[in-house]
Amino acid sequence: MSTLKLRGLAVALTLALLSRAAFGQAPRLGKPISPADLAAWDINVLPDGAGLPPGAGTPAEGARIYAAKCASCHGAEGKGGVNAKLVGGEPIRNMDSEKTIANFWPFATTLFDFIRRSMPWRQPMSLTNDETYALTAYILSLNKLIGPNDAMNAQTLPKVRMPNRDGFIVRFPDKTP
């Protein structure tokens, strides 16, 4: 075999090895980001209270904010309007039962998480943490899930026990961690 052919073979082998190594290898173009820089987006709240921010609010404070920012869609005192009612609800019997906060939602933390990320519908992310805690407290109080003077904060909210906490069956346990 000539030197030229050998050199050609070596080049081909090297190329083959390189391309195999390169294929499937990511360019690693993600840029490190600090917790401070992603804080504005870091809004997930979990049932154990993870992610709940500092701050607090009472049902009385929440009532005032509710009247100004929520009642136009959800009705006075959460009784429902063009959008869902936020108070009451018969026990869940079958699919015709309405899924309300009091009769269906398994965790109170979901209220804080959803209000903060999605409400008010036309101005999401416009509420302060104190306002979000206050609205959460007001709705829980309307539903008699907490007392009329109970303040909600990162310690008290995860401890609120929702009536339908055990009303669920995981559909595919083998797919669920």
Added chain:
Amino acid sequence: MTIKDLQPVAGNGLLHRRTLLRGALAGAMTGYTLVRTASAQKLADDPWSLQPGAAVPDYGVRSRFEKNVVRTLSNPNAEARTQHARTPHHLLNGTFTPNPLHFVISHSGDPDIDPDKHRLVIHGLVKQPLVFTLDALSRYPMVSRMSFIECGGNGAPLFSKEPIQATVQALHGLVSCSEWTGVSLSTLLDEAGIDPKAKWIIAEGADATHLSRSVPLTKAMDDAMIALYQNGERLMPGNGYPMRLLLPGWEGNMNIKWVRRIQLTELPAMSFYEARTYTSILPTGKAYQFYFIQEVKSFITHPSPGLALNGPGLYEISGLAYSGNGRISKVMVSADGGKSWAQAALQAPILSKAFTRFRMPWRWDGGPAVLQSRAWDEAGYVQPTRAEFVAARGESSRVPAVTAFPNEHFNAITSWAIQPGGEVRHVYA
């Protein structure tokens, strides 16, 4: 071979699927009509054959004669509630859904995202939180795959105690199928470095709802994708422009559109949509949660309500079958309400977690007929009959509005009754 030679293989005129492949019906097949067609007449050149046509547009526009092939809108004025746009399956064919007709559900409208300003963050239980630009993701190795996306509430009108008269678009229009191209999510999660404690990802969109869903890490590492392209072009705004999470075969709402953040966690978030909305109440009063998988399902698109049969004769029954558990292995069709069945031809390629079109030759004698399809998947699951489904999952005691969602995850058989005049009605059989 003549029409007389075609022997039925099941009741009410179903013919062997091989007659389709042989092309034996090609000259004899009758099409479905939106309006009665006129009889043949003497041919002449029409104006478009006698002068040059229009300028070719830079972005193609369909024929003005097709303007009625549109999605139906549940909230066309973008009032303060969810918008639904449903795919007109009875007016389409094949297995891809054209991008402008792909179903959309937007809980707070379609955001107008500047792709240069969009960011995807991966953080939580990782070694190094990372942020990606669209430009950066565009340099990663790409993967393409066909995948259907189906809303967990697709077919919800069939929970009604009585059949609601509506088109297949109204009943099953919240499912569509596309080729998606993007970056494997596992590549990006590996780059961030997964903490062994992580069991879930929580994905969140950049829309005004900041919609968030928890997804098991095992699915994220299996076949999940950050999709950048839909049928070859960038995603439609309603489907997540400039990027969405694709979870092949899993509940549509989990395929987070406009995805901007993925947090790895030990526990699920129990977000509004997973803790409340996409749960399915059972007859016991308990509710399924974490339904995840869109189970094996099929429905007949041709004929279906809104498409009439133009007199007795030979027709092709066709429809769509799909499963979140893999490939479709078999579709059976009945023309006598489930008394007898025959195996339909499956159009290749048959792809995992994607639409498969089935076809069945049929000779309609002009009498009453009830058409049904039933699908099997490679994982061994079979589409339930309505009776089996209702026994397990229940039905509503009411007749809800056709746009309502009395429950989630309906995948039982759909039945179409052919009326003597050729009209098609939705029935329970």
